[in-house]
Amino acid sequence: MARALINVPAKAKRGDIIEIKALMSHPMETGYRTGPDGALVPRDIINRFICTYNGEEIFSADLFPAIAANPFFSFTTIAMESGRIAFRWIDDRGQAHLETAEIAVE
Amino acid sequence: MNRVLKGFAQAAWFGGALSLSIPLAFAESPLSERKFEFMSPESQATQQDDFSNPGMLWVAEGEALWNAKAGATGRSCAGCHGDAAVSMKGVAARYPVFFAGSGRPIDLQSRINVCRKTNQDATPFPLESRELLALSAFLGKQSRGMPITTGEDKRLEPFRARGQELYEQRQGQLNFSCANCHDGNWGRKLASSVIPQSHPTGYPLYRLEWQSMGSLQRRLRNCMVGVRAEPYPYGSQEYVDLELFLMTRARGMPLETPAVRP
Numbered sequence: 001m002a003r004a005l006i007n008v009p010a011k012a013k014r015g016d017i018i019e020i021k022a023l024m025s026h027p028m029e030t031g032y033r034t035g036p037d038g039a040l041v042p043r044d045i046i047n048r049f050i051c052t053y054n055g056e057e058i059f060s061a062d063l064f065p066a067i068a069a070n071p072f073f074s075f076t077t078i079a080m081e082s083g084r085i086a087f088r089w090i091d092d093r094g095q096a097h098l099e100t101a102e103i104a105v106e
Numbered sequence: 107m108n109r110v111l112k113g114f115a116q117a118a119w120f121g122g123a124l125s126l127s128i129p130l131a132f133a134e135s136p137l138s139e140r141k142f143e144f145m146s147p148e149s150q151a152t153q154q155d156d157f158s159n160p161g162m163l164w165v166a167e168g169e170a171l172w173n174a175k176a177g178a179t180g181r182s183c184a185g186c187h188g189d190a191a192v193s194m195k196g197v198a199a200r201y202p203v204f205f206a207g208s209g210r211p212i213d214l215q216s217r218i219n220v221c222r223k224t225n226q227d228a229t230p231f232p233l234e235s236r237e238l239l240a241l242s243a244f245l246g247k248q249s250r251g252m253p254i255t256t257g258e259d260k261r262l263e264p265f266r267a268r269g270q271e272l273y274e275q276r277q278g279q280l281n282f283s284c285a286n287c288h289d290g291n292w293g294r295k296l297a298s299s300v301i302p303q304s305h306p307t308g309y310p311l312y313r314l315e316w317q318s319m320g321s322l323q324r325r326l327r328n329c330m331v332g333v334r335a336e337p338y339p340y341g342s343q344e345y346v347d348l349e350l351f352l353m354t355r356a357r358g359m360p361l362e363t364p365a366v367r368p
Contacts, residue, residue: 003166007157021155025163028317069317070160 006087008101012079020051020059023072024089024097030065046071048090054083079105144293144300145368149314153366161243161312161364164236164319168244171237177228183241186225194248196255199361202350204261211265211350214242215321216341233340239310239319246310246363254307254361257354269351272344278335284348299368305356306349308365315368322349 007021024046031043043065051059051073058077087099145153152158172183172190187193198214205212207220215238219230231238257266273284287296288304295301309322316324323345327337338344 003163005157005162005166021157023157023160023163025160025167068314070163072158072160074158 002097004087004089004097004099006099006101008085008103009079010102011104011106014079014081014105016079017076018079018103019074019076020085021072021074022049022051022087022099023070024049025070026089026091028063028065028067028069028071032065044092046089046091048088049073050088050090051075052086052088053077054081079103081105144302149366149368153308153362159312159364159366161310161319161366164240164243164310164312165247165364167236168240168242168247171241172244177222177226179225179227181226183221183226190244190248194245196249196252198242198246198363199249199252200255200258202256202262202346202353204259210343211262211346213323213346213349214245215239216346218242218245234321234324236319239321242321243310243319243364246361249361250363251360253358254353254356256357257350262350262354265347266351266354269347269349269354272348273351278330278333280333282333284329304352305359306352307356307359308362308367310363311365311367313367319364322352 003025005021005023007019009018012018026046027044028046029041029044031040031045033041035041045065045067046063049059049061049063049071050057059073059075061073063071082103082105085101085103087101089097153161156162169190175182175185184190201217202211202213203217204210205217205220212220215233218238218241222228223230231241276283276286284304287301292301292303306322306325309325310319312319313325323340326345326348327340330337
């Protein structure tokens with residue numbers, strides 16, 4: 001895992017519904033494909049995505065081999081307080097990628 | 107589009123043919139008839155939002171490579187060229203260009219490798235590698251929205267003509283030329299996919315089918331395999347001539363890199 005693009009509005013009014021987008025670069029290797037040598041390419045997918053808002057989980061997802069490479073999530077939440085929105089992707093190799101964004105709520 | 111389809115329907119009617127009939131004369135479509143709207147609204151939306159366009163992952167990677175020192179000289183691209191938003195603005199919109207060093211046209215990917223070899227003293231990236239696609243996507247992005255200007259150099263003319271020849275030449279087991287589908291039958295369907303007009307305005311682009319970024323050469327290879335012809339090796343002069351011809355006929359259309367296609 002290397003690169004992620006996240007979009008969180010920098011500012012919002014209290015009570016506003018805000019849209020959050022997260023795009024992650026990952027091959028999402030299904031484990032069903034064979035390589036040039038005829039052997040199966042081992043499965044390597046992101047199996048879990050979690051988003052927290054000031055430490056509280058607001059969105060999470062389990063991912064499966066049928067999901068395409070470079071998974072993209074878009075979801076909404078209500079802006080309650082200023083703070084940090086954190087994103088975590090965990091793959092089959094146990095690697096975790098963390099990204100954070102700050103939001104100011106007036 | 108209607109005119110073309112009507113002409114086509116008449117040809118089929120008078121010929122009494124139920125099989126695929128192909129008009130004999132091919133004409134380049136006038137600018138007003140060129141379409142961007144071949145894709146589903148969902149795919150268009152994916153391309154238009156930089157936070158949902160997966161091609162932007164490659165652009166971000168390309169930016170990092172642009173600023174990274176490489177090779178024996180320890181120089182980065184930015185070390186010579188500075189801010190790409192200034193120095194590379196409009197550059198991708200005129201490729202392939204005539205390269206005096208070889209006396210032939212050169213495409214953007216190979217031009218990046220020439221710079222890497224001669225000015226950075228670094229190993230060139232393999233064609234179609236993630237790094238090279240990332241750098242070309244980053245450079246393409248600097249010209250996004252600008253009109254394509256390829257082919258203004260008079261020295262390119264014989265190579266453009268050769269590209270056109272290849273485009274109109276029947277090939278492969280199915281014995282189709284590029285023009286058979288993309289000039290003669292654009293707007294119609296090949297299985298469930300709409301046949302586009304072959305204006306390569308968004309390369310390198312993210313193809314959902316590939317689940318990855320790819321160059322125009324990869325796309326050409328795709329069509330050649332489709333008609334069961336032997337594809338050229340990556341980087342071959344035939345591909346560059348074809349690229350030159352296709353980009354020249356897309357002149358005036360805005361560059362879309364990094365585009366998203368089904």
